[in-house]
Amino acid sequence: xxxxxxxxxxxxxxxxxxxxxxxxxxxxxxxxxxxxxxxxxxxxxxxxxxxxxxxxxxxxxxxxxxxxxxxxxxxxxxxxxxxxxxxxxxxxxxxxxxxxxxxxxxxxxxxxxxxxxxxxxxxxxxxxxxxxxxxxxxxxxxxxxxxxxxxxxxxxxxxxxxxxxxxxxxxxxxxxxxxxxxxxxxxxxxxxxxxxxxxxxxxxxxxxxxxxxxxxxxxxxxxxxxxxxxxxxxxxxxxxxxxxxxxxxxxxxxxxxxxxxxxxxxxxxxxxxxxxxxxxxxxxxxxxxxxxxxxxxxxxxxxxxxxxxxxxxxxxxxxxxxxxxxxxxxxxxxxxxxxxxxxxxxxxxxxxxxxxxxxxxxxxxxxxxxxxxxxxxxxxxxxxxxxxxxxxxxxxxxxxxxxxxxxxxxxxxxxxxxxxxxxxxxxxxxxxxxxxxxxxxxxxxxxxxxxxxxxxxxxxxxxxxxxxxxxxxxxxxxxxxxxxxxxxxxxxxxxxxxxxxxxxxxxxxxxxxxxxxxxxxxxxxxxxxxxxxxxxxxxxxxxxxxxxxx
Numbered sequence: 001x002x003x004x005x006x007x008x009x010x011x012x013x014x015x016x017x018x019x020x021x022x023x024x025x026x027x028x029x030x031x032x033x034x035x036x037x038x039x040x041x042x043x044x045x046x047x048x049x050x051x052x053x054x055x056x057x058x059x060x061x062x063x064x065x066x067x068x069x070x071x072x073x074x075x076x077x078x079x080x081x082x083x084x085x086x087x088x089x090x091x092x093x094x095x096x097x098x099x100x101x102x103x104x105x106x107x108x109x110x111x112x113x114x115x116x117x118x119x120x121x122x123x124x125x126x127x128x129x130x131x132x133x134x135x136x137x138x139x140x141x142x143x144x145x146x147x148x149x150x151x152x153x154x155x156x157x158x159x160x161x162x163x164x165x166x167x168x169x170x171x172x173x174x175x176x177x178x179x180x181x182x183x184x185x186x187x188x189x190x191x192x193x194x195x196x197x198x199x200x201x202x203x204x205x206x207x208x209x210x211x212x213x214x215x216x217x218x219x220x221x222x223x224x225x226x227x228x229x230x231x232x233x234x235x236x237x238x239x240x241x242x243x244x245x246x247x248x249x250x251x252x253x254x255x256x257x258x259x260x261x262x263x264x265x266x267x268x269x270x271x272x273x274x275x276x277x278x279x280x281x282x283x284x285x286x287x288x289x290x291x292x293x294x295x296x297x298x299x300x301x302x303x304x305x306x307x308x309x310x311x312x313x314x315x316x317x318x319x320x321x322x323x324x325x326x327x328x329x330x331x332x333x334x335x336x337x338x339x340x341x342x343x344x345x346x347x348x349x350x351x352x353x354x355x356x357x358x359x360x361x362x363x364x365x366x367x368x369x370x371x372x373x374x375x376x377x378x379x380x381x382x383x384x385x386x387x388x389x390x391x392x393x394x395x396x397x398x399x400x401x402x403x404x405x406x407x408x409x410x411x412x413x414x415x416x417x418x419x420x421x422x423x424x425x426x427x428x429x430x431x432x433x434x435x436x437x438x439x440x441x442x443x444x445x446x447x448x449x450x451x452x453x454x455x456x457x458x459x460x461x462x463x464x465x466x467x468x469x470x471x472x473x474x475x476x477x478x479x480x481x482x483x484x485x486x487x488x489x490x491x492x493x494x495x496x497x498x499x500x501x502x503x504x505x506x507x508x509x510x511x512x513x514x515x516x517x518x519x520x521x522x523x524x525x526x527x528x529x530x531x532x533x534x535x536x537x538x539x540x541x542x543x544x545x546x547x548x549x550x
Contacts, residue, residue, distance in 0.1 A: 002070070002111055002149075005156040006104040007174065009166040014180055016160055018303070018433070024179040030091040047082045047120040056080070063115040069157055074112050076129075084121035086112035093133040100137045101128050110149040113141040163303045165540050175212055182213025185531060188516055192532070192541040209516040216508060216521035222250045223500055225261035225493060227286070233270040255279055257427055261496070262286035280430065282423050290419045290449070293426055304433040307537040308451070312440050315364065321454070321536075321544055322368045322441040327359045328458035328546025330375040335549055336461045340469070341385040348382055365441060376401070383410075383465075390475045395484070405488030412482060412489045413471065413499060417464035418456070420503055424523070425452040425459075428530035434537075455530060458546040463506055463522055471502035514549055 005012035014020040044058050056079050064071040076087040088109050094100050109126035116123040128137045139145075159166070168186030169175060175186050187209040222238065224231055229242045238255060240247045258274060259282045260266065266281065274281055275296030283291040311317045334352045337345060355375045362368045377400075384398040387410065398410040406412040426436040426449050439450025441457075471477045481495025491499060507523040520528075529547060536544040 002152060002156055003104045003108040005159065006107050006152055008169055008172075008178070009159060010168055010184055010186075011178065011180055012156065012159060013162070013166055014183060017162070020180060020183050022179050022183060024177075026091065026177050027179045032091075044077060044084070044119070044121075045079055047079070047084070063112075063119060065115055065118040068111075068114055068118060069153060070111055070115060072112060072115055074115075077116070078127075079121065082120070082122050084116045084123050085125060085127060086116060086123070087127040087129055087136075088112065089129050089131060091131050094130045094135050094137055099139075101139060106139055106145060107149045107152055109139050110141050110145045111153065114146070114149065165535070165538060175210070178212070183531065185212075185528065185535070187212065188528065188532070189535065189541055191516065192543070192545070194542075209518060211513075211516070211518035211520060213520075213524070215510065215519055216524060217256055219254050219256040220508070221257045221259050221282075221504065222255045223259045223261065223497075224264050225286075225496055227263045227493075229264050231258065231260070231264065231266040231270050233267065233273050238270060252277060252279070257282055259284060259423070280427050282427065284419060284423065290422050290426070293423075293430060295430055302433075304534045304537060305435050305438075307534075307539075308434055308438060308440075311537050312438060312444075318440045319362065319364055319368070322365055323359060323362055324544050324546045325441060325454060325457045326362075326368050326372045326375075327356060328548045329460060330356050330359060330372065330379075331548045332458060332461040333375060333379040333465075336386070336465060337379065337382055341382065345382055345385070348378055352378055365443075368441070379461075386469045387472050389472045389478075391478050393479055395479055396472070405490065408489055409477075409479065409482045409484075410468065410472070412491055413468045413477065414464065416491055416496065416499060417468055417503055418460065420500070421456045421459060421464050422449055422452050424507070424526060425449075425455040425530070428527050429455060429533075431527070432530050432534040434530070434534055455526070455533065458529075458548070459522075459526060462547070462549060463526075464503070467499070467503045467506040470506070471499050474502075476502050511549075514547055515545060 001012060001016045004015055044061055045056050058077045058079070059075070061074040061077050062072070063074060074086050075089045078085045078087060086109060088105070090105060095102055099106070105128055109128060113123040113126055124141055126139050126141055128139060129135070130137065168184060168189050170190065172186070175181050175184070178184070191209050224240050226240070226242060226247060229240050229247060232239050232241065233252075234249075236252045237249050238252060238258065239249045252273065257280045258266075261284045263286070271281065271294065275294070278296055281294040283294070285291065311321070330352065334349055334356070337352075338349050352375055355371055355378075359368065359371045359375075362371060380401045381399075387396060387398065389396045395409060398408065401414070402408075402411050403415050406415050429436045429451055434451060436449040436452040438444050439454050442448070442450040442453040444450050476498050477491075477495055481491060481498060483490050483492050507526075508521050510519050511522055511525065512519055513525060513528075525547060532541060533544055535541045
């Protein structure tokens with residue numbers, strides 16, 4: 001962690017204070033480079049033992065010092081009597097600078113030398129072993145380096161007790177290979193603080209935001225809806241079976257979340273594995289009711305939740321947040337109608353614009369609820385104009401939004417899609433350490449993920465409504481996809497499977513991020529919004545801005 005503090009104080013805070021971590025190709029390469037030295041812990045010989053024999057080698061050596069305030073596991077120590085030399089393994093190549101090393105590495109090596117001195121050894125030099133170059137670089141542990149290291153230790157100790165997230169590095173090349181760049185969001189944070197001009201794009205143009213995380217996930221949700229099925233594990237695979245017959249399987253590394261729909265069981269062994277690997281298990285009814293999430297213990301800090309509860313108790317902040325999400329939702333509903341209804345409904349769009357202008361002046365949640373409902377009424381009154389089902393029938397007629405239970409196929413699709421979206425937002429909020437059940441705009445109520453409902457508002461038309469229109473107009477779902485009765489209408493098993501394909505296809509679709517202008521998937525946009533919400537709650541960015549597509 002001392003190495004990380006010298007490299008970037010914000011990275012130190014995310015890792016050490018908040019317990020955040022995410023692997024990338026570089027960290028996995030580093031783990032591979034350390035396999036030999038991490039094989040088993042060894043003890044150092046007595047420093048008082050004299051001798052001229054060949055140096056003794058001890059790997060994975062644990063040392064600590066209350067005086068220094070340090071605990072460490074040294075990769076390798078070469079000792080000969082009272083003289084010890086720490087050898088620290090690095091995954092990359094020898095840097096092409098005068099010192100043939102970077103300052104964080106030298107400080108880390110000096111800290112190891114101080115620990116060895118505390119334990120009775122003489123230690124005047126250390127070695128950095130660069131695995132990619134297969135080269136050893138000797139570093140002199142000078143008085144100057146010792147003073148700098150002690151200053152860094154004192155600064156890091158103070159920073160470890162702070163709840164304030166340090167500012168991101170300004171247009172730093174360090175961010176490019178950082179595995180936590182997608183969590184840190186350095187360029188996005190600078191842009192939202194009004195410092196967009198200090199940020200450079202990948203092609204060197206100023207004023208752009210770099211996307212420093214993968215544009216889409218390689219791991220995807222794994223849905224299991226076969227009633228009476230059971231999910232177990234075989235090695236690193238999830239296996240779905242029923243009556244001793246294997247129905248399907250997925251490698252754990254390809255699964256971002258396991259979604260159990262209805263009467264589907266899961267073994268304790270599979271559940272333990274998923275919790276260990278931080279893969280959430282989402283529980284949904286056969287229809288569209290979202291029950292909750294089973295997840296392992298991940299984030300250990302409570303700072304985000306404390307900030308969340310404080311914001312929820314502040315009417316002014318609740319109103320600011322509510323205006324942002326209601327305006328974004330209404331603007332996206334208006335855009336969907338304006339883009340896809342022909343001829344263009346000019347009068348309806350004008351009326352929606354007038355209502356959106358009133359949203360900006362709302363002073364509390366009650367006023368916002370009124371304007372939100374008025375905008376939604378105009379939107380859904382014209383929603384049928386978006387639909388052009390291939391198997392046209394009066395059953396597709398849609399006049400207004402209804403639920404609990406839905407009365408027609410379109411409402412059944414919307415309800416099911418919103419349940420899937422609330423699941424997605426709940427998982428994203430849990431990953432940020434927030435409480436999905438304690439909302440700001442939506443008031444907390446037993447069994448309702450109120451903050452997830454807050455987050456999903458702006459994404460309802462962008463993700464679910466768009467997926468519903470696509471599924472109907474392309475024939476991905478037909479009237480045979482539904483079970484209908486006088487009591488209501490619900491998707492059947494095949495219909496749910498077909499709509500999930502449309503919904504997941506929409507989440508996986510590339511889009512130009514409306515705020516940052518880089519390309520990524522809608523699922524990534526939701527995750528970034530959850531992170532920006534947590535940063536707004538903590539005061540890291542000045543305002544929460546809802547996603548609005550053009």
